[in-house]
Amino acid sequence: MIEFKDAAVVAPDSGVPILEPTSLRLTERHISIIGANGGGKSTLVRLINGLVLPSEGSVEVEGLDVARHGPKVRRIVGFLFTDPSAQLIMPTAIEDVMLSLRRTIDKKDERADAALAALEEIGLGDRADVSVNALSGGQRQLLALAGVLAVTPRILIADEPTTLLDLRWRAHVGSLLRSLPVQLIEVTHDLDSAARAERTLVIDDGGVAFDGSPIEAVAFYRDLMFGRVSRRPSA
Amino acid sequence: MISMLGLYRPRSTPLHAAPAWFKVLLLVTLAITTVLVSDPVTSVGIMCACVLLLASTEPPAKATLYAMLGTLAVAGLSSGLHVWRGDYARAIDVAADLIGIVALALAVTCSTSMAAMLDFVSAVARPIRFLLPPETLGLMFALMLRALPEVARLYLESRMAARARGLDRSVRAVVFPTTTRSVGFALQLGQALHARGIAEEARERRRSRRAAPPGQPSRRRRRGRAGAAVGPREGVVPPASSMSREDAFALLAGHASDARPRDPARSQP
Numbered sequence: 001m002i003e004f005k006d007a008a009v010v011a012p013d014s015g016v017p018i019l020e021p022t023s024l025r026l027t028e029r030h031i032s033i034i035g036a037n038g039g040g041k042s043t044l045v046r047l048i049n050g051l052v053l054p055s056e057g058s059v060e061v062e063g064l065d066v067a068r069h070g071p072k073v074r075r076i077v078g079f080l081f082t083d084p085s086a087q088l089i090m091p092t093a094i095e096d097v098m099l100s101l102r103r104t105i106d107k108k109d110e111r112a113d114a115a116l117a118a119l120e121e122i123g124l125g126d127r128a129d130v131s132v133n134a135l136s137g138g139q140r141q142l143l144a145l146a147g148v149l150a151v152t153p154r155i156l157i158a159d160e161p162t163t164l165l166d167l168r169w170r171a172h173v174g175s176l177l178r179s180l181p182v183q184l185i186e187v188t189h190d191l192d193s194a195a196r197a198e199r200t201l202v203i204d205d206g207g208v209a210f211d212g213s214p215i216e217a218v219a220f221y222r223d224l225m226f227g228r229v230s231r232r233p234s235a
Numbered sequence: 236m237i238s239m240l241g242l243y244r245p246r247s248t249p250l251h252a253a254p255a256w257f258k259v260l261l262l263v264t265l266a267i268t269t270v271l272v273s274d275p276v277t278s279v280g281i282m283c284a285c286v287l288l289l290a291s292t293e294p295p296a297k298a299t300l301y302a303m304l305g306t307l308a309v310a311g312l313s314s315g316l317h318v319w320r321g322d323y324a325r326a327i328d329v330a331a332d333l334i335g336i337v338a339l340a341l342a343v344t345c346s347t348s349m350a351a352m353l354d355f356v357s358a359v360a361r362p363i364r365f366l367l368p369p370e371t372l373g374l375m376f377a378l379m380l381r382a383l384p385e386v387a388r389l390y391l392e393s394r395m396a397a398r399a400r401g402l403d404r405s406v407r408a409v410v411f412p413t414t415t416r417s418v419g420f421a422l423q424l425g426q427a428l429h430a431r432g433i434a435e436e437a438r439e440r441r442r443s444r445r446a447a448p449p450g451q452p453s454r455r456r457r458r459g460r461a462g463a464a465v466g467p468r469e470g471v472v473p474p475a476s477s478m479s480r481e482d483a484f485a486l487l488a489g490h491a492s493d494a495r496p497r498d499p500a501r502s503q504p
Contacts, residue, residue, distance in 0.1 A: 079430035086423035095350045
């Protein structure tokens with residue numbers, strides 16, 4: 001379970017509020033987060049694994065305070081970024097998965113076997129020794145996901161994971177994420193994907209503008225974007 | 236653009252089978268020898284041996300050719316200067332030295348995976364582990380190599396964008412976006428490292444080794460065989476939804492066969 005306790009984020013230099021004090025309990029298996037660009041969606045999810053620390057209040061993951069137990073929390077929470085290029089560190093696919101496995105498998109041979117098996121299972125076996133620069137966008141996102149899943153997280157945060165992908169890869173990566181037996185927190189601009197969640201948050205202007213069922217949330221978001229409603233406190 | 240990082244190909248050549256430390260030692264030894272020896276015959280002999288070694292690794296032709304052509308151009312310029320001064324022996328020596336060292340460096344690059352090099356750098360850095368965790372140093376090395384093609388890509392994109400705006404000759408229109416986007420990439424990469432907990436792992440290992448009481452093995456040794464650390468973490472009860480790596484990849488496999496695009500391993504969006 002993820003719990004926000006009046007967590008707020010303020011820009012350190014200017015003092016401008018990025019996220020207003022927010023209290024949430026995220027217990028559902030699939031939660032989607034939608035909202036306009038610059039509204040604070042990424043800041044909200046980055047609080048969950050300590051990429052951003054709250055200026056006020058606290059965030060707890062499975063009872064662990066993120067600010068105090070960052071490394072432990074990051075073993076529980078995997079994070080998938082929008083641009084997989086920035087997430088891939090090693091020059092080839094197999095070496096990147098092996099880098100993730102360094103945490104759990106000490107022997108190099110065993111690590112290589114496990115990484116190759118993982119790549120074969122996601123359909124990238126024949127690309128194992130190919131430079132990550134030579135992979136397509138969809139393949140890179142799958143590789144990034146393989147690197148995250150290799151360390152068996154229980155919560156997966158996906159920050160606009162399909163934004164840079166074409167329709168085919170978007171559908172593939174989206175359905176794959178939804179089927180994983182982890183708690184999935186998905187930030188997305190894809191309203192169809194958002195509507196498939198169990199709960200949806202609409203983030204606007206640094207706060208939670210709506211928190212409820214996906215169908216209602218998407219309708220509210222459309223109205224909000226076209227100026228038919230104004231922001232209201234969370235339901 | 237041809238990335239030098241894509242030179243490595245898994246092969247079964249003798250140089251591929253050789254350990255990374257041996258190859259690096261060979262490179263350093265030969266580099267020092269070629270600098271110290273000024274006999275053109277010896278230099279040409281070493282150069283031939285290095286080129287043969289490079290050929291034995293079956294390198295990717297196009298990338299190797301580009302790298303060698305650039306080296307030949309520099310070698311031609313350097314030896315041309317000596318020829319102009321009438322020092323023919325020195326001209327041959329300089330050109331052979333340069334070509335030999337670059338050929339051997341390419342041979343090492345073509346036959347050594349990044350993981351092997353990372354392990355080697357980590358092992359070499361062990362004596363200074365009190366200053367810097369070896370894993371972190373190895374990671375820094377990998378990140379440096381990772382950044383090179385990315386910065387080159389950003390430069391090319393910035394140059395194209397400048398051209399599209401009719402700013403072909405403006406250095407500022409290319410340098411500024413390249414610099415700012417490079418910094419942005421570095422920040423993203425840093426966040427990704429943080430999110431994957433990679434550098435933290437090195438720090439934690441160092442802490443746990445320090446914390447191990449005298450006479451007792453470190454946490455890493457106590458943990459024993461590979462993979463023993465996988466599983467429920469201290470103080471955290473795994474929920475019912477907790478999955479093993481095998482479960483996760485079995486699911487991925489199911490999707491790869493059922494729902495993936497026609498041929499995701501080859502399709503190019």
